[in-house]
Amino acid sequence: MAAPPSVPLLEYPRWLRTSPHPGAEAPTGELTEEWYAAMRALFHTDEDRQLLEGLITRRVTVTMYDSIQFTDLIYRNGGWTSHGWHAGGCASSRSIEIARNKSVARDARTLVHEELHTWQSPYLNTRDAELAAYVEEEAWAIAHELPEVDDLRKTNEHGELEPDAEKIRAMIDRDYPGMLAPPSEGGVPERIISVSPDRTTVTIRTEDGREYTRAPQEGDVVPRDRRLLTPPHGHVVDLRRLL
Ligand SMILES: [Zn+2]
Numbered sequence: 001m002a003a004p005p006s007v008p009l010l011e012y013p014r015w016l017r018t019s020p021h022p023g024a025e026a027p028t029g030e031l032t033e034e035w036y037a038a039m040r041a042l043f044h045t046d047e048d049r050q051l052l053e054g055l056i057t058r059r060v061t062v063t064m065y066d067s068i069q070f071t072d073l074i075y076r077n078g079g080w081t082s083h084g085w086h087a088g089g090c091a092s093s094r095s096i097e098i099a100r101n102k103s104v105a106r107d108a109r110t111l112v113h114e115e116l117h118t119w120q121s122p123y124l125n126t127r128d129a130e131l132a133a134y135v136e137e138e139a140w141a142i143a144h145e146l147p148e149v150d151d152l153r154k155t156n157e158h159g160e161l162e163p164d165a166e167k168i169r170a171m172i173d174r175d176y177p178g179m180l181a182p183p184s185e186g187g188v189p190e191r192i193i194s195v196s197p198d199r200t201t202v203t204i205r206t207e208d209g210r211e212y213t214r215a216p217q218e219g220d221v222v223p224r225d226r227r228l229l230t231p232p233h234g235h236v237v238d239l240r241r242l243l
Contacts (some may be wrong), residue, residue: 009092029235031064036241038104042144043242051115056239060118061095062111063234068099070227072177073195075220080199083221085177090227091117097234105146113137126179127189130172131165138163177221180204195222 043052055062059153067086074083089098091114098110116133138152142161152171154164173182178192191208201213 011105017133028163031235031237035104035107036238039108039242042105042108042146047144049243051112053117055096055118057119059094060115062098062237062239063095064098064100064107064162064237065229065231065234066100067230068097068227069230070224072224072226073199073222075216077216077218080195080216083177089114091115093118093122097229105141106149108144109137109141109146109149112140125189125205126176127172127183127207130176134168135163135165138168153158177223179188192220192222 011213022241043049058064068088068090070085070087071083072083073080075081087099088101089096089110091097096111096114096118098107098114101107101110113133113136116136117129120132139162141148142153142163147216150171152164152167153161154167156162169183173179173184180190180192181187188206188208190204192202193205193211194203194217195201196203200215202216202222203211203213205211
């Protein structure tokens with residue numbers, strides 16, 4: 001069996017991409033008992049407890065940072081230039097990294113979102129992986145009576161709030177790096193996954209599993225797993241203190 005695709009799960013929520021350096025206002029230092037208490041108060045249902053116990057059982061390390069910055073490449077005016085983003089979080093099967101927010105509620109939302117990424121298949125394409133994670137996060141936030149962060153909700157025919165999958169899809173196509181051919185424009189969705197060492201061609205993967213290369217075009221963004229974590233080692237969350 002071939003190795004899973006090496007596309008990292010990167011996070012670029014719009015509210016962070018468009019805001020100034022969040023680290024300047026985010027809390028710093030060790031995680032306080034107040035922070036743990038506020039998180040405990042939010043993770044109060046049986047499902048929440050199962051989520052936390054699952055992370056503990058699977059030995060997933062959750063680390064909080066003041067900021068997480070990614071450095072991608074963007075093709076502009078006929079050349080590649082560095083493209084920095086502040087991310088809300090990121091995840092692999094064994095770790096979750098979260099950029100601390102001004103509110104514990106947002107930290108909690110990010111944890112719910114990233115937890116889903118820890119057990120998603122690495123073969124899942126970015127659109128579907130993110131759609132599932134944002135639907136999960138928004139449904140969790142609604143159930144816990146947390147305010148809307150982004151405009152990703154709607155009222156259904158029963159007058160109840162629910163995640164708006166169409167708005168979420170549009171946001172992902174607009175805001176995530178390397179996205180090309182959004183489904184709304186027809187064709188098979190595709191994304192840029194890498195650039196050649198000499199940077200003369202980009203490799204594109206289509207949702208139906210094909211890959212091809214072409215010359216870079218204006219606006220192409222190449223996602224790269226180059227992270228600047230602040231502070232470098234972060235603050236590891238003692239998940240047992242959230243139970
Ligand atoms: Zn995500």
